[in-house]
Ligand SMILES: Nc1ncnc2c1ncn2[C@@H]1O[C@H](COP(=O)(O)OP(=O)(O)OP(=O)(O)O)[C@@H](O)[C@H]1O
């Protein structure tokens with residue numbers, strides 16, 4: 001091994017690299033003004049919302065018993081913010097604890113199924129049977145079993161989150177870069193090392209696609225659970241049913257609006273996290 | 289251990305492999321025997337579908353042969369893999385997009401660490417520098433050109449000092465100009481870091497420029513038709529392309545391929 005030929009190699013590699021530079025992609029650090037600052041981006045959305053608000057007000061003023069006016073909703077929210085906040089927190093707690101359990105359980109089962117086909121064949125049919133059972137029908141039965149506390153709400157929320165997480169994580173764990181897997185296998189990497197360094201990071205685009213479906217579903221699950229089992233803790237879903245029964249429309253619609261805000265917050269948070277975690281992934285995976 | 293010295297390199301003996309169910313079995317490798325000595329560069333060339341990748345995968349231990357044996361430095365492929373003696377450069381670079389180039393090259397050092405005891409691990413940074421990627425170590429694969437990515441993949445296979453390097457058309461995805469640059473870069477690097485190499489290619493000039501011997505394979509069933517010695521002096525440089533010997537070898541290899549393909553054009 002001579003010193004000079006190593007230097008030659010370096011020189012020739014450097015020439016090769018010059019040839020490469022022409023075709024190199026831009027670094028992601030190249031900054032431009034955020035897209036949402038440009039009127040072309042935000043103006044159409046703003047106009048749509050303004051038109052929708054105008055139509056709403058028009059219907060509300062001409063038909064006061066169908067929907068409340070926006071200012072009535074606003075006044076209700078401003079009139080008792082502590083009450084709304086307390087109910088918001090109850091539902092948020094159900095969503096966070098229920099969704100977290102469903103996400104973890106769905107992902108873990110996906111890992112087990114990806115490693116052992118036998119378990120997938122054994123368990124998947126049962127999972128599908130449970131998932132096609134209408135959740136609205138399960139909820140009252142859970143109340144009988146677990147009472148009016150938080151437990152049935154956690155379970156319903158976890159159940160609706162579980163399936164999209166399982167299916168998407170499993171697809172991600174299976175869709176491994178086979179050429180990279182070949183490299184790991186020739187290195188005699190252990191199953192754990194392959195999971196840690198290849199399958200786990202590689203499945204994240206699918207996991208986030210699953211989360212994008214699961215988080216809005218979690219809010220639905222918590223609200224539905226509250227419909228059938230108001231319980232001591234109330235929550236925004238219970239607030240909707242009780243106020244609707246009393247024809248207290250501003251409270252009903254204020255609660256609906258807060259459920260909507262919760263969903264938007266969760267999805268926005270997810271988008272922020274996704275950007276930080278998945279900056280390396282070039283395209284959004286289509287969720288199943 | 290004198291036995292180990294005698295057995296150094298790769299010995300493929302009477303390997304056969306078929307695919308498919310009983311009714312429609314296709315023999316892909318038919319009684320293939322081949323040796324690659326220490327520090328020898330052997331290319332495999334042949335028509336598409338003749339079993340070049342299959343042969344490489346058998347040597348890599350990625351698929352099991354139906355018959356015959358493969359020995360690497362006197363031990364089985366499984367033992368050689370457990371001992372991290374096999375370096376693989378796949379057709380696509382297969383870098384992990386969430387790791388920097390440096391961390392990609394370090395990857396072989398972070399798995400199966402038991403095998404690292406008492407071996408000459410290379411400094412990943414020095415290695416990247418000698419592959420002309422010193423400035424790109426902290427970049428991510430997505431920020432690199434195809435040629436740079438492929439060089440990083442080659443550096444990844446060299447970093448743990450394997451006994452044999454297996455490369456399956458590593459430059460085939462690059463455009464011709466870039467290909468030539470990468471091929472000369474690999475040639476220079478390898479000439480100062482001799483290893484046993486099994487190199488699959490579709491390019492006749494590439495096979496001649498890099499190899500000590502060229503294995504010409506025929507298809508249906510996949511088998512070795514002949515082995516052509518390349519006795520161009522080393523170290524070789526770009527000038528070798530222009531020599532009469534090179535052109536004569538090119539003619540010999542093309543004729544062989546022509547015959548193997550039953551008169552069809554290469
Ligand atoms: N896993 C497999 N199952 C069934 N058939 C296979 C499998 N792998 C390869 N084959 C078949 O074996 C034959 C040889 O494949 P191989 O990939 O080794 O060819 P190759 O010489 O590398 O071709 P190319 O030059 O196109 O890369 C092909 O006919 C292919 O269809």
Ligand SMILES: [Mg+2]
Nearest residue numbers: 340341342456
């Ligand atoms: Mg091939």
